[in-house]
Amino acid sequence: MSNKINHSMSLAKPDALDITTKQKVALAIGITGLFILTLALLNTNFPNKALFLTLSLGFIIIGTVIYSREAYLTKLEGIKNDGQWFKSISSRGVWGWILGLVLTSFYIVLYFYPKYLGLRQGVDGGNTGLISLFDPLSQLLSGRNASQWFVYGTLYTLAILAFGYKFILKYRHNRYQQIRTVSVMFFQLGFAFLIPEFMYVMNNDLPYYDLKSIWPLNYYLFDEWSVNAFLSNGNIGLALLVFGILSIFVITPILTYKFGKRFYCSWVCGCGGLAETAGDSFRHLSSKKISAWKLERWLVHSVLVFSVVMTTAMVYTYLGYDKNDFWLTRDVFISFIIGFLTLVFVSVMYFKRQELGKDARAGAIGFFITIVLLLILHFTGTTEHVFYIKSGALRSAYGIYIGSIFSGVIGTGFYPILGNRAWCRFGCPMAAILGFQQRLFSKFRITTNGGQCISCGNCSNSCEMGIDVRHYAQKGENIVRSSCVGCGICSAVCPRGVLKLENDSMKGRINPTEILLGNDVNLMDLVNQK
Amino acid sequence: MIVIKVLTNPSTNNLTNNQYYMEHIVIIGNGISGVTLARHVRKLSNKKITIVSTETDYFFSRTALMYIYMGHMKFEYTQPYENWFWKKNRIELKKGYVKNVDTNNKTLQFAEGDSLEYDKLVIAAGSKPNKFGWVGQDLEGVMGMYHKQDLDKLEEYAPNNEICKRAVIVGGGLIGIELAEMLNSRSIPVTFLVRESSFWNGVLPIGESEMINRHIKSHHIDLRLSTNLKEIKSDENGKVKSVIIEETGEEIPCNVVGLTAGVSPNVDFLKDSEIELGRGVKVNRFLETNIKDVYAIGDCAEQHEAIGNRRPIEAVWYTGRMMGETLAQTICGNHIEYKPGHWFNSAKFMDIEYQTYGWVFSERNKKDEEAHFHWKHEDDTKCITVAYHKDTNKFLGINTFGIRMRHETFDTWLTEERDVDYVINNLSEANFDPEFYNKFEKDILSAYNQNLQTA
Numbered sequence: 001m002s003n004k005i006n007h008s009m010s011l012a013k014p015d016a017l018d019i020t021t022k023q024k025v026a027l028a029i030g031i032t033g034l035f036i037l038t039l040a041l042l043n044t045n046f047p048n049k050a051l052f053l054t055l056s057l058g059f060i061i062i063g064t065v066i067y068s069r070e071a072y073l074t075k076l077e078g079i080k081n082d083g084q085w086f087k088s089i090s091s092r093g094v095w096g097w098i099l100g101l102v103l104t105s106f107y108i109v110l111y112f113y114p115k116y117l118g119l120r121q122g123v124d125g126g127n128t129g130l131i132s133l134f135d136p137l138s139q140l141l142s143g144r145n146a147s148q149w150f151v152y153g154t155l156y157t158l159a160i161l162a163f164g165y166k167f168i169l170k171y172r173h174n175r176y177q178q179i180r181t182v183s184v185m186f187f188q189l190g191f192a193f194l195i196p197e198f199m200y201v202m203n204n205d206l207p208y209y210d211l212k213s214i215w216p217l218n219y220y221l222f223d224e225w226s227v228n229a230f231l232s233n234g235n236i237g238l239a240l241l242v243f244g245i246l247s248i249f250v251i252t253p254i255l256t257y258k259f260g261k262r263f264y265c266s267w268v269c270g271c272g273g274l275a276e277t278a279g280d281s282f283r284h285l286s287s288k289k290i291s292a293w294k295l296e297r298w299l300v301h302s303v304l305v306f307s308v309v310m311t312t313a314m315v316y317t318y319l320g321y322d323k324n325d326f327w328l329t330r331d332v333f334i335s336f337i338i339g340f341l342t343l344v345f346v347s348v349m350y351f352k353r354q355e356l357g358k359d360a361r362a363g364a365i366g367f368f369i370t371i372v373l374l375l376i377l378h379f380t381g382t383t384e385h386v387f388y389i390k391s392g393a394l395r396s397a398y399g400i401y402i403g404s405i406f407s408g409v410i411g412t413g414f415y416p417i418l419g420n421r422a423w424c425r426f427g428c429p430m431a432a433i434l435g436f437q438q439r440l441f442s443k444f445r446i447t448t449n450g451g452q453c454i455s456c457g458n459c460s461n462s463c464e465m466g467i468d469v470r471h472y473a474q475k476g477e478n479i480v481r482s483s484c485v486g487c488g489i490c491s492a493v494c495p496r497g498v499l500k501l502e503n504d505s506m507k508g509r510i511n512p513t514e515i516l517l518g519n520d521v522n523l524m525d526l527v528n529q530k
Numbered sequence: 531m532i533v534i535k536v537l538t539n540p541s542t543n544n545l546t547n548n549q550y551y552m553e554h555i556v557i558i559g560n561g562i563s564g565v566t567l568a569r570h571v572r573k574l575s576n577k578k579i580t581i582v583s584t585e586t587d588y589f590f591s592r593t594a595l596m597y598i599y600m601g602h603m604k605f606e607y608t609q610p611y612e613n614w615f616w617k618k619n620r621i622e623l624k625k626g627y628v629k630n631v632d633t634n635n636k637t638l639q640f641a642e643g644d645s646l647e648y649d650k651l652v653i654a655a656g657s658k659p660n661k662f663g664w665v666g667q668d669l670e671g672v673m674g675m676y677h678k679q680d681l682d683k684l685e686e687y688a689p690n691n692e693i694c695k696r697a698v699i700v701g702g703g704l705i706g707i708e709l710a711e712m713l714n715s716r717s718i719p720v721t722f723l724v725r726e727s728s729f730w731n732g733v734l735p736i737g738e739s740e741m742i743n744r745h746i747k748s749h750h751i752d753l754r755l756s757t758n759l760k761e762i763k764s765d766e767n768g769k770v771k772s773v774i775i776e777e778t779g780e781e782i783p784c785n786v787v788g789l790t791a792g793v794s795p796n797v798d799f800l801k802d803s804e805i806e807l808g809r810g811v812k813v814n815r816f817l818e819t820n821i822k823d824v825y826a827i828g829d830c831a832e833q834h835e836a837i838g839n840r841r842p843i844e845a846v847w848y849t850g851r852m853m854g855e856t857l858a859q860t861i862c863g864n865h866i867e868y869k870p871g872h873w874f875n876s877a878k879f880m881d882i883e884y885q886t887y888g889w890v891f892s893e894r895n896k897k898d899e900e901a902h903f904h905w906k907h908e909d910d911t912k913c914i915t916v917a918y919h920k921d922t923n924k925f926l927g928i929n930t931f932g933i934r935m936r937h938e939t940f941d942t943w944l945t946e947e948r949d950v951d952y953v954i955n956n957l958s959e960a961n962f963d964p965e966f967y968n969k970f971e972k973d974i975l976s977a978y979n980q981n982l983q984t985a
């Protein structure tokens with residue numbers, strides 16, 4: 001085997017390809033920015049917080065910008081993956097593990113021990129440490145002190161913007177990549193970061209609401225406190241709540257039908273946004289093995305079943321027993337949910353049985369488990385307890401395991417180990433719903449260009465969702481996979497121009513072939529028509 | 531499962547035989563042609579299949595060798611099938627070098643000493659790099675770029691630009707330019723010796739060929755056109771020290787020499803057998819050799835007579851695959867000819883992708899009746915050449931650089947024998963570039979119309 005593999009495990013010379021002096025300076029600038037944050041974390045009390053915060057964030061941005069310009073603008077346009085499997089940081093080398101560790105610890109502290117970041121640790125209950133450094137910015141935007149979530153949101157947005165810029169330079173020959181990246185940068189900055197702050201300024205009773213974060217990704221949207229907060233805020237609150245419901249039941253199905261789930265996963269979503277920008281250097285690390293695909297399907301659908309049941313359970317606990325309070329009683333609600341799921345299930349089985357093939361059995365199992373769980377819920381649930389467990393406890397367990405550990409600690413912390421879309425692939429219930437639609441009711445597919453594939457594997461290598469794209473391309477078959485987020489990188493890196501992301505008619509979208517275009521037409525007819 | 535399939539599969543003859551005795555198909559070579567054949571034979575039948583190779587344990591994609599050196603991919607990602615695939619599909623793999631084929635006793639003899647019997651033998655042994663008897667061509671640090679072992683050698687002699695201060699590439703074809711790109715990715719200075727007066731101009735029309743010349747140079751590669759290698763000089767340890775240029779006598783110091791002056795069939799091990807050889811293994815249209823039950827496919831097969839405009843030896847990926855698809859039918863009882871459809875091919879020259887559909891010949895090789903329409907974008911990275919019959923206007927083929935086009939569309943147009951006007955006017959139907967890319971069909975059309983007026 002290649003003797004290159006060991007390169008990445010050495011600390012002394014982590015990068016097979018040296019970086020230029022200018023890039024070293026850029027790195028130093030960026031690290032200075034990070035160093036200021038570290039000092040703040042260690043409780044250094046900066047005299048002028050606004051100044052130091054500006055310096056810190058500014059340095060990080062300037063460092064990344066200079067570094068990227070030097071990396072990409074000094075070369076001709078084209079695919080820039082040289083050495084990605086040699087560099088320690090992007091090939092699970094020592095630096096990769098170190099980065100993974102740092103990120104993971106950050107997430108653990110963030111979710112479970114925010115006091116170490118300085119949350120309300122001051123004598124007067126104010127912030128200290130890292131969080132206090134962000135107070136001036138938070139004051140500026142919404143007139144309140146920062147929280148750990150504000151710090152996180154700011155750094156998250158910063159990462160998407162800075163690395164988004166880098167990504168745009170890297171793919172400066174590819175308009176699809178550029179436009180999509182501008183889109184994620186816009187949605188992160190506007191919808192996830194600024195608008196919620198401004199909404200708070202306008203009406204500080206409204207819960208934090210990132211309009212583009214849709215249930216079930218936004219797992220607490222239909223929780224009692226959230227719904228109450230919306231409902232107690234008159235028309236705006238009601239409108240937002242209605243929007244939340246429409247998002248999942250009307251808007252996303254229509255858009256997924258027209259464009260595939262990519263419209264969300266790689267154009268809008270914040271998790272996807274971070275993966276595509278800051279996580280870009282790790283996309284090739286996702287496992288392409290069939291075993292990983294099997295695990296993925298079980299995991300992501302279990303999470304989906306879990307989140308449907310949990311959300312139903314949460315809503316269930318705060319609904320009344322009889323019609324006098326409100327027309328939506330528990331009986332009505334649970335019947336409605338079961339009816340809806342059954343309708344979806346039956347119509348899929350009726351219309352799409354053929355396309356599902358072996359997956360039909362798995363789908364049926366998932367469906368029946370869900371229904372059984374809901375029935376158990378209905379016959380055993382009380383206001384306080386669901387599944388004999390205190391509902392509050394269950395809810396917070398869901399928040400911790402799925403919301404925090406999976407999406408943050410493993411999903412992002414493990415970028416350098418599992419690749420940049422581990423959460424999107426194995427854990428995101430939203431991805432499961434959109435993927436299901438994409439597989440069955442969407443115009444989207446990746447078209448294969450006749451017989452041109454040379455089985456080189458660049459496409460599979462760089463698929464962040466671990467799809468073995470080559471498996472389809474080398475058979476001349478279109479790629480119609482539920483997990484594909486439509487990032488378009490497989491198409492970009494293909495050296496033979498074999499792949500094209502397209503929205504076209506549903507007919508002929510799935511086209512299994514045995515003999516590829518270019519061979520004897522009679523033979524193709526003979527074998528392929530069977 | 532498979533057994534049931536075989537028994538109910540009407541296309542499989544020898545039914546009764548199969549139940550008692552499984553015919554043994556032995557394939558020499560685990561490249562695309564041999565592996566495609568094995569997969570299809572497995573789909574169609576229950577025969578015993580063994581693939582023999584000396585190169586690697588498992589099938590890998592030769593076309594991706596460069597990406598391993600450049601660090602885009604790991605070797606394991608060049609293997610299109612996971613390692614469990616072979617056992618699951620009951621395709622036996624044997625590693626070993628076939629030294630001799632005894633067709634009278636239907637036996638292979640291995641260099642390792644053992645032997646293997648076959649009922650049907652398929653030779654899919656591929657190619658080897660050409661060496662033209664240059665002085666010093668076997669020195670340490672001189673290598674072709676074909677087998678996995680060549681890549682390992684390159685990794686040894688050219689790991690970085692400290693150990694390899696300069697590399698010289700001899701021969702301007704598709705593999706040569708890939709090797710240049712590889713070395714370039716590790717900042718190793720490259721001198722690229724090309725015998726022709728312009729890169730690959732035996733195949734490409736001049737407008738395209740010259741655009742590629744400029745592109746190569748823009749990557750800071752020292753491209754020397756109309757330049758031949760005279761000899762390779764050795765240092766005191768038998769390692770490459772420099773090369774001497776034929777025309778000028780100039781000595782270029784270097785640590786690695788890449789010989790990429792084409793490939794030829796890898797058939798030396800058959801010299802003592804009774805199988806008829808030309809440059810490759812001679813086959814008829816059914817891919818049968820002169821000996822019963824012995825076939826040849828892929829790079830090593832040589833047609834008695836060329837098929838259409840094709841060459842008798844077609845050393846490209848796609849034809850290997852198509853021959854595999856076809857021969858599997860014959861071996862499983864559906865005797866059919868190798869009848870490839872319209873020609874197509876593709877490559878990538880550093881950052882510029884190239885695709886071709888139908889036939890476009892270079893000025894050097896084209897017939898009188900073939901006329902060309904050439905369009906080039908001002909950024910010098912995109913161009914197309916459309917070939918048509920100058921009297922009938924029939925569309926003959928297209929070369930496209932920097933713009934992806936649809937195989938299926940051109941295949942249809944070629945079958946329908948469209949004329950050049952139709953093709954140029956409907957070019958947007960064939961566009962295969964990613965969404966949001968700039969489109970050039972209008973420019974092309976107006977250039978075409980202008981051409982018509984001046985012509």
Ligand SMILES: Cc1cc2nc3c(=O)[nH]c(=O)nc-3n(C[C@H](O)[C@H](O)[C@H](O)COP(=O)(O)OP(=O)(O)OC[C@H]3O[C@@H](n4cnc5c(N)ncnc54)[C@H](O)[C@@H]3O)c2cc1C
Pocket residue numbers: 454558559560561562563564582583584585586592593594595596626627628629654655656657675676677705708796799827828829830845846847848850876877
């Ligand atoms: C660097 C490179 C890039 C290329 N790029 C392209 C491209 O972009 N497009 C394209 O169309 N084509 C390309 N080609 C050509 C293409 O790879 C070949 O046409 C194709 O691989 C030939 O396949 P094959 O199955 O005939 O033989 P091979 O792939 O050569 O396989 C033959 C196998 O048989 C083994 N073998 C030979 N003799 C013996 C023996 N006596 N005993 C045991 N084993 C033996 C060999 O070791 C080898 O493993 C490229 C080739 C190279 C080297």
Ligand code: SF4
Pocket residue numbers: 462463464465466467469479483484485486487488489490491
């Ligand atoms: S298949 Fe292609 S477009 Fe889809 S996720 Fe993978 S790399 Fe992205």
Ligand code: SF4
Pocket residue numbers: 452453454455456457458459460469470473474493494495496497498499
């Ligand atoms: S990158 Fe392109 S040529 Fe290579 S395997 Fe994928 S589709 Fe085929």
